[in-house]
Amino acid sequence: MKFSLGPNMFFWPKTDIEQFYQQAKQSNADIIYLGETVCSKRRELKAKDWLALGREIAQETNKQIVISTMTLLESPAEIVTLKKLCDNGDLLVEANDLSAVQIMHDLNMPFVVGPAINCYNLSTLKVLLKQGMMRWLMPVELSGDWLKTILTQASDENIRDQFECEVFSWGYLPLAYSARCFTARSEDRPKDDCQYCCINYPQGRKMNSREGEQVFVLNGIQTMSAYQYNLINEVTQLADMGVDIVRISSDSEQAFTQLDKFKLQLQTPTKHLLDTQNECNGFWYKIAGMSVA
């Protein structure tokens, strides 16, 4: 089983991003996803900078680099940037919208299907395979049983060897995307005058109930889980199901510690007690996502 670092979904200053990826180079990860997936106004690193950073890591390490692309694309300018990223010549691409699937198909290049593409069943998986999908990460709201059913069906139809399966296993879950910027709204600004305020919240803004229960994280136009998803106790199960890659989200430097923990867990499984005030695994067990099974 391989381990990946998912794209960082927050907005950090350029130096922080560079520092994070210097550490990522030295990390235990086999695969590194990088790029802006949330908001096209976030330009501490531009498309060419992300590609340059990806190539630098690819040259200096033997890690596989994947360029992650935007999820909600609304303007022609965003599509122009997307095309630039897709047609980069050497680095693998993660599609998070069907526009990227279309572009990669036109380029006749294989691609990764990310969590924001709605692949809920085998028929959909087959449509995407025909387009050139080489790796699939299921929507985060789906359960272990759901995944197992699809993987078993794929084996029965002799197509399981045509794609790798990756599972989002640790970190704040990307849950929703809107036209509205909730971080700008939290500062009482319209999106067009956001002043790039997301940069002031490297872990987003917590949105709690009026009883103080942590509910969501506001991250620009994205809404995330307030608890970090944690499938550390399920790592052996993932391996047994034939999952190829475990994804650790690049929430913060914590990701590196988690990478080591997950790798160790595979070698020497131990029962970890999850912190119900900060962690969750409900989606995997088909119950409320924010709960711990």
Next chain:
Amino acid sequence: MELLCPAGNLPALKIAIDNGADAVYIGLKDDTNARHFAGLNFNDGKLAKAADYVHQRGKKLHVAINTFAHAGGEERWKKAVDNAVAIGTDALIIADLGVLDYAATKYPDIERHVSVQASTTNLEAIKFFKNNFDVGRVVLPRVLSVQQVRQLAKNSPVPLEVFAFGSLCIMAEGRCYLSSYMTGESPNTVGACSPAKYVRWQETEQGLESRLNNVLIDRYQADENAGYPTLCKGRFDVDGDVYHALEEPTSLNTLELVPELMAMGIVSVKIEGRQRSPAYVEQVAKTWRMALDRCKQDPDNFTVEGEWMQTLANLSEGSQTTLGAYHRKWQ
């Protein structure tokens, strides 16, 4: 420009047609549609009656099969397509790529519409659906500004439908797991957002409280109107500020955009609300029919009547309406 109205049952469907709808959209009585609520929707017998009523009056019927097929349960979605075709539906509204593939292969002559739940927000995504499933229409999500809709309408190889009125989904549809995060059930998987079985109301010393799966969504003072606790429309605490952090309880109303939408060549305006009463359908259909007819006759001098706005506001969440994402400032 077609007026497309919702119907959750046969009385609502008849009222929609009788009050000026050019077409009506409905769902089957199971989790294959995104308004899977108790007591709502059409079984096989009612489905045939619905088709007859609509077709006898020269109008059109669209069947929404717009949730995502469950792993191992795909037959149910295919059967829904078969049933809709069997009763003579004019269009299938589909979100799932696998279901679209099935419909396009098995029934190439039945028009396929890309559901709003498929979250198609740009030209390349539209091309994807055109190239792979030869779709006849794309329903745009409620996340685009008027400028963005215009740009798409100018270049799209497929005719476009937009949401005109009704409950405002503020997230890109089909890409929102907030409901399953809180309850385990989402529009994508069970066809309902913030399902009623998780709702609890409680009078407390601090006011009337609404909860969803035990999470406090809102708390109302005596002089405040309490609304259904759709989780994105509650009041929450962000670093000490308590406010509608995501959205207020409000409905989308685009009456004032009618001339613009018509000029862009939008083929259909959709009214949300299959879960609403026949009385709602009647009022909305009647009002929108008047507005569309007036605009068609004389688009340059079209103005929105105060009475129309009032009627629609009275049918809206929190009795208020908004242009939503169409208006850049909302974003």
